[in-house]
Amino acid sequence: MSKALPSKPAPSQDNILAFVHRYNDLMRVRDSTDKLIEGLERALEQETGRLQGELHSCQIDLADANASRRELEQKLSHTESEMLSLYKENDTYKVGGSGGDSGRCAHLGSDAVASFCATCQIIECLRYVLIDGDGLLCWQFQDAWIRQGVEGGKKAANALRSSVARQWADKSRDTQIVAKVVADWAGLARSFRGYDLRDFATGFTQGHVAFDFVDIGSGKERRAEPKIRDNTRWHLRNQNCRQILLGVAPEGSYSGFLEDLFRTDPAARDRVSIIEGGVALTADLKATGANTTRLDRDLFRADKPVERIPVHAVSAAVGRTASPSGSVTSSGGGANSSTFSYAHAITNGTPPPTMSIPLAPNKPSPRPPRTSPHGTTTNIPSPSSPSSPQYQKIPPQQPDWNPGARGLDEPIIVNVAVMDAVKKRKDTDKLCNNHFLRGPCAKGDGCNFVHVYKPNAEEINAIAVLARQNPCTHGQDCENWECIYGHHCPSIRDGVCTHPYCKFDEDQHPPGTKFTLVKSGR
Known part of the structure; x- marks a missing residue:
């Protein structure tokens, strides 16, 4: 009779509980890992969406920048072409002087250039009126203008502009008139004692946007003549300046200046004229051969003026x-x-x-x-x-x-x-x-x-x-x-x-x- 084998021992209750605990711990760790992975996936999806949006915007901006760059390159090329044409046109003006205007812009096909040249045509008709106030106001200007103060200054400015404009009324182009009176206000105030000269100067300046009455101060070195001479030379260098009208006193020393000017620049003789008033030009001024222009009678006195001490003599008399x-x-x-x-x-x-x-x-x-x-x-x-x-x-x-x-x-x-x-x-x-x-x-x-x-x-x-x-x-x-x-x-x-x-x-x-x-x- 065979002997019976011994049976395996049954697992204890404690071992089973230990396995259960270990299983539960493993599940908790797994759940935590799953949540971490889910959170990472959500964050990654959000960041990916944001980056894709920015990439799309950058692509649109890049396309716009490329389009703008191409447009600017085209405009730059067009502008450079226009500038080259204008430089050539300017050289033609300098060589041709103030000759005929027909055909000057024929080779410029651009509407912008044509518009620019039309503007230049107006600017070409500048007429400058330079008045030596120290002399002309004393010798030839109507006293009535001075006596009326601000209103007289405005009337004088309007009368001067209208009179100059009528000199070229038969021209086909408009005329832009610029006037400047330079004077020693203090000295003039002494010569016109009792009149509102400062008010007259204010009214003259307010009378037109391109009219100025400039106070140059007193003193021998600040007389109006150097200002008139320098302004004349300056404006003659402007190719758009067609005419300069000089309002000077008969006792001034402009004859030497004009002779020197005409000798160094013969073309200036056709662009510079002397305004005639009630006082006849001196023999020295007539000898220069300068053109003369007589403006309206209501602007300058038609009779022989009262002899007044010139402004610079008034200033100098203080110390004598x-x-x-x-x-x-x-x-x-x-x-x-x-x-x-x-x-x-x-x-x-x-x-x-x-x-x-x-x-x-x-x-x-x-x-x-x-x-x-x-x-x-x-x-x-x-x-x-x-x-x-x-x-x-x-x-x-x-x-x-x-x-x-x-x-x-x-x-x-x-x-x-x-x-x-x-x-x-x-x-x-x-x-x-x-x-x-x-x-x-x-x-x-x-x-x-x-x-x-x-x-x-x-x-x-x-x-x-x-x-x-x-x-x-x-x-x-x-x-x-x-x-x-x-x-x-x-x-x-x-x-x-x-x-x-x-x-x-x-x-x-x-x-x-x-x-x-x-x-x-x-």
Whole structure:
């Protein structure tokens, strides 16, 4: 009988549980791995979509850039071709001068070039008007324009432009007119004492977009003539400049300039003309052979103008000694009051110390006619009495001294009898300086002086002399050329201040001045 084999031992409960735990751990790890893989796949899909979108945009931009580049290359090639044609056309102009215009653009087929050449055709018709204001305004310009201030300047600009335009009204092309007036405003203000010259200059500049009134300052080195000469040479170099009109004074030194210009550039003779006014050209200017142009009569005076001191002479006179002058007695004659200028009161040169000259009984005032507060213009009356009135220049002497930037105040010629009558008014019977010299008094009824009165021109001069006895608060820094007050002591005679109660400071007297009354502080 065979022996029975032993049976395998049954797995214990603990081993089974251990396997279960290990299986559960493995499943948890597998689930975590699956989630990680799913997350990575989602992120990868999102990033891939974004990159594909950017790639598509870049491809579109690249296509646009290539198209734009090709278009710009075509435009550049076309523009270079046009520029080459224009360079050749410009060389043709330089060689051909100002000859015929037909066929100039025949070889240019581009519409853009044709349009450009049409524009050039207009620019070719530039006409320049260069005016020496220091001379022309003094000698030939209508005083009425100056007297009207801003409106007069605008009217003068429009009249000048219209007159120049009519000179070429029969031409087929439009004319562009450019005008420039160069002048020493301060000097002109002295020559046109009493007129609103700065307002006139403003109106002239505002009258047209291509019109300018330029202040070149004062001083010998700043005169208008060099500016006119340099501007003429400059514009002659412009091939589009067809004509230059020069408005110059008869006393200027332009003849030498024109002779030199025509000698070095013979073609300039056909492009430069001199404007003729009321004053005939000097023999020197005529000898240059320059063309002349006479503009409308309403622009420049047609009669012989009043002799005025040129602006540069006015400026230079500040540092010179004026002739001492005592009383001037008139002895009859037929002087016309309309032909007198305030500039007669400015000395020029050094005449004898004392002189007596015959003056007309109806001697006019050295100050221009002025408008009273009531709107009426007062002129100097013609004395009808047989006795000859005496006139005196105040101050009687101009010292050889320059008080500062403004210079010496211009003398005023007064009627001695009228001056005495005005000085005799006392206290509340005195005539108000501000009211009669500058317009309605700002104090109105609060002023203690006389307003209700109509002084004649000689009384106005007397009031002006008395107002000069009061110092201007701005002194030599005063920029108002119509200022009624004094800017230095007007009572100097033979080195002595003759005013016993002079209100001016010591530095407002010439060096070494002696005083009739010693004041405190001196």
